Amino acid sequence: MSVVEPTLSETQLAAFRETLADGEIEYDGLAAEYDADEETYHIETPDQQTTVSADGLGTVTAEQAAYITNWYFYTQQLSTEVKQAFCQWLELADEHPVPDRYAALESGVDREWGQLKITTTLSEDGTRHYEVRHVDDSDAEAAALTTHTDPFDARDIGTLDADGRYRPLRTAPSLDTGWIFPDLAADEVYEAVEAFYPATVVNWYRERRGELDIDHWRDEQDRQSGIYNLITVLPDEAVDWAAAACCDDSQCLKRREWQLSEDEPLAAEGGDGVFPCREPCSMVVAAGRQWAKLEREDTQTYEFELTPTEKEQLEEIIDAVADDELDDIREADVKNGANRYRVRYLREKRFDEHGNLSGTPTHPEDHEDEGHEDDDHDEDADHD
Amino acid sequence: MIISPRTPTSEPKPEVPKAVPFLVIDMQSLVIVAHGSHLNPDSATPTHTHADTIRATGAFDEVRTGFWKEEPSLREVLRTARGDEIYVVPLFISEGYFTERVIPRELRLEGWDPALWESDGISADTATLVASDIDKEVHYCGPVGTHESMTDVLIRRGESVTGDPSVGDGFGFAVVGHGTERNENSAKAIEYHTERIRETGRFDEVKALYMDEEPEVDDVTEHFESEDIIVVPLFIADGFHTQEDIPEDMGLTDDYRNGYDVPATVDGHRIWYGGAVGTEELTADVILERAADAGADIGNAIERVRQQTKPTTGAAGD
Numbered sequence: 001m002s003v004v005e006p007t008l009s010e011t012q013l014a015a016f017r018e019t020l021a022d023g024e025i026e027y028d029g030l031a032a033e034y035d036a037d038e039e040t041y042h043i044e045t046p047d048q049q050t051t052v053s054a055d056g057l058g059t060v061t062a063e064q065a066a067y068i069t070n071w072y073f074y075t076q077q078l079s080t081e082v083k084q085a086f087c088q089w090l091e092l093a094d095e096h097p098v099p100d101r102y103a104a105l106e107s108g109v110d111r112e113w114g115q116l117k118i119t120t121t122l123s124e125d126g127t128r129h130y131e132v133r134h135v136d137d138s139d140a141e142a143a144a145l146t147t148h149t150d151p152f153d154a155r156d157i158g159t160l161d162a163d164g165r166y167r168p169l170r171t172a173p174s175l176d177t178g179w180i181f182p183d184l185a186a187d188e189v190y191e192a193v194e195a196f197y198p199a200t201v202v203n204w205y206r207e208r209r210g211e212l213d214i215d216h217w218r219d220e221q222d223r224q225s226g227i228y229n230l231i232t233v234l235p236d237e238a239v240d241w242a243a244a245a246c247c248d249d250s251q252c253l254k255r256r257e258w259q260l261s262e263d264e265p266l267a268a269e270g271g272d273g274v275f276p277c278r279e280p281c282s283m284v285v286a287a288g289r290q291w292a293k294l295e296r297e298d299t300q301t302y303e304f305e306l307t308p309t310e311k312e313q314l315e316e317i318i319d320a321v322a323d324d325e326l327d328d329i330r331e332a333d334v335k336n337g338a339n340r341y342r343v344r345y346l347r348e349k350r351f352d353e354h355g356n357l358s359g360t361p362t363h364p365e366d367h368e369d370e371g372h373e374d375d376d377h378d379e380d381a382d383h384d
Numbered sequence: 385m386i387i388s389p390r391t392p393t394s395e396p397k398p399e400v401p402k403a404v405p406f407l408v409i410d411m412q413s414l415v416i417v418a419h420g421s422h423l424n425p426d427s428a429t430p431t432h433t434h435a436d437t438i439r440a441t442g443a444f445d446e447v448r449t450g451f452w453k454e455e456p457s458l459r460e461v462l463r464t465a466r467g468d469e470i471y472v473v474p475l476f477i478s479e480g481y482f483t484e485r486v487i488p489r490e491l492r493l494e495g496w497d498p499a500l501w502e503s504d505g506i507s508a509d510t511a512t513l514v515a516s517d518i519d520k521e522v523h524y525c526g527p528v529g530t531h532e533s534m535t536d537v538l539i540r541r542g543e544s545v546t547g548d549p550s551v552g553d554g555f556g557f558a559v560v561g562h563g564t565e566r567n568e569n570s571a572k573a574i575e576y577h578t579e580r581i582r583e584t585g586r587f588d589e590v591k592a593l594y595m596d597e598e599p600e601v602d603d604v605t606e607h608f609e610s611e612d613i614i615v616v617p618l619f620i621a622d623g624f625h626t627q628e629d630i631p632e633d634m635g636l637t638d639d640y641r642n643g644y645d646v647p648a649t650v651d652g653h654r655i656w657y658g659g660a661v662g663t664e665e666l667t668a669d670v671i672l673e674r675a676a677d678a679g680a681d682i683g684n685a686i687e688r689v690r691q692q693t694k695p696t697t698g699a700a701g702d
Contacts (some may be wrong), residue, residue: 079466082466152436159425166423166425168421168423168453170454170455171455194464198460199456199457199461199464202460202463202464203463206463213517215459225485225486281457282422283422286422286453
């Protein structure tokens with residue numbers, strides 16, 4: 001079935017014998033045991049049963065050898081259950097028996113983890129090899145991409161986006177392209193993914209086992225101290241707006257599992273990501289603190305003089321910023337309300353010398369509009 | 385494989401499924417926890433650099449990093465560590481709000497009390513507590529900033545910024561701290577290292593200066609007789625304070641965006657400004673010292689890091 005003809009090395013055979021000396025093996029379609037009286041090994045795979053002497057172990061069929069190399073790779077070469085589970089997921093182990101899997105691995109099995117495309121292939125001894133690249137580089141020639149071999153390089157690749165802007169949220173869908181890890185070992189692919197998307201594999205694993213510990217917004221509120229105590233006053237409806245603003249798939253690739261509380265779901269979409277988000281992250285908390293401050297303001301009725309098109313233009317501008325579309329608006333596309341010339345024109349026409357829209361002061365009672373107060377630049381150093 | 389001398393014996397080994405015969409050995413994990421930043425990409429750089437340095441020594445089976453503001457978060461970093469013995473070292477300057485309250489809370493250290501460190505503000509050592517996130521004991525160490533070996537890092541920074549491994553004679557040395565704006569032991573750590581540098585007798589004058597209180601770093605030249613003054617902020621990472629505030633306040637530059645000379649001449653003194661001490665490679669050594677003090681078996685890693693991180697300009701340093 002498979003083009004790869006699995007062969008068992010002396011090391012693999014020795015490990016197989018030693019393990020069976022301690023007890024039977026039952027793993028992923030392989031069942032094997034040692035009969036000490038007869039000094040024979042009984043090997044059972046879905047389609048074959050074999051009983052051989054120690055010398056005969058090296059001559060088992062290719063299919064049985066595949067099951068044994070598969071056992072060896074997963075139990076002897078991977079150091080943790082999390083890595084085992086992740087590598088099995090990468091090759092769709094839940095869906096296909098070993099011979100089919102080995103056939104598929106011949107040409108490579110692709111999976112996506114966030115914006116990563118991870119391709120698993122196989123060598124004759126069952127060792128898996130992993131290639132990692134950006135999903136948007138799926139069709140690129142490997143030679144056209146920058147080659148990396150150290151999995152920890154992923155940390156630097158993920159620090160800045162394509163425009164050189166800092167990515168404080170590693171799971172934002174803004175990973176830069178143009179790089180490739182052509183051949184990582186199992187431990188290395190785990191480390192690379194951990195560096196690109198920290199703690200996502202371990203949380204995904206906990207979720208698969210039904211053990212994901214979710215801390216909802218109210219848990220998060222209760223835990224805060226210092227300047228973040230302020231999020232306790234963020235109104236519940238604002239938490240929904242915050243989740244819609246920050247946790248949408250367009251902003252973060254984690255699938256939000258936290259709600260207002262266990263019994264109070266949020267209306268906002270949680271997203272479809274492979275890996276879960278188990279509690280509001282520090283970005284959401286920091287933004288939530290800012291919104292908590294802003295939500296303390298009372299609304300006020302203003303009167304603005306705008307044409308219907310100008311009112312719609314303001315809405316277009318907000319949409320363009322919120323959806324990060326400013327870079328897509330062509331220089332001369334003056335039909336687009338968020339086009340720079342259109343916005344500059346609006347500013348010329350509708351702002352007074354103090355920057356007030358339609359000449360309407362923000363605080364009419366104060367006359368002088370000081371506008372934008374910002375009492376803290378503490379984001380970088382919240383030490384109180 | 386390294387066997388830790390302080391293996392807790394009360395804890396049962398995790399049950400290993402029969403068909404998944406992992407080798408049962410005592411693995412050591414080092415977890416470096418730091419502040420990080422939403423705004424400054426360089427904030428985490430020292431943490432990653434020191435983690436890489438220590439990883440290369442092979443003293444630990446794994447080295448993980450966790451952040452207050454970045455990922456993995458302090459909440460989730462322990463679950464990324466698989467060691468039987470886990471040593472958590474805060475890459476922070478002082479004992480205070482973060483090391484005594486935020487980090488233990490976020491790591492979920494059961495029964496934590498700052499009194500467990502029995503510290504006077506600069507003498508924290510280690511406390512071993514169960515982290516409920518992983519239902520396992522971890523060794524929670526004091527911050528790097530108050531460890532005695534941080535003094536060596538300050539001096540090393542003096543050597544690297546002057547390019548002179550025997551720098552001392554004719555030089556003043558200023559250790560710069562934030563000041564008491566925060567209700568922490570920040571100033572204690574500054575005073576502690578200042579005194580230790582002074583005791584070496586290596587520099588003509590050694591003084592503690594502050595950003596927010598007297599004696600202020602703004603007036604650095606008024607506080608020193610020496611023509612040459614080494615100025616090193618006791619900060620972990622370069623950022624707003626060390627790259628913008630302090631250089632401008634000392635008069636090294638009118639606008640930090642234009643950069644500054646090293647040395648820069650101010651009021652007839654040459655100022656050798658070193659930037660945040662935490663970026664000095666030797667800081668990795670302090671992290672190792674903290675873990676070793678908590679019982680980690682790290683072989684000769686400390687000596688190797690000391691050798692490795694010597695400035696390349698140096699011929700015969702201390």
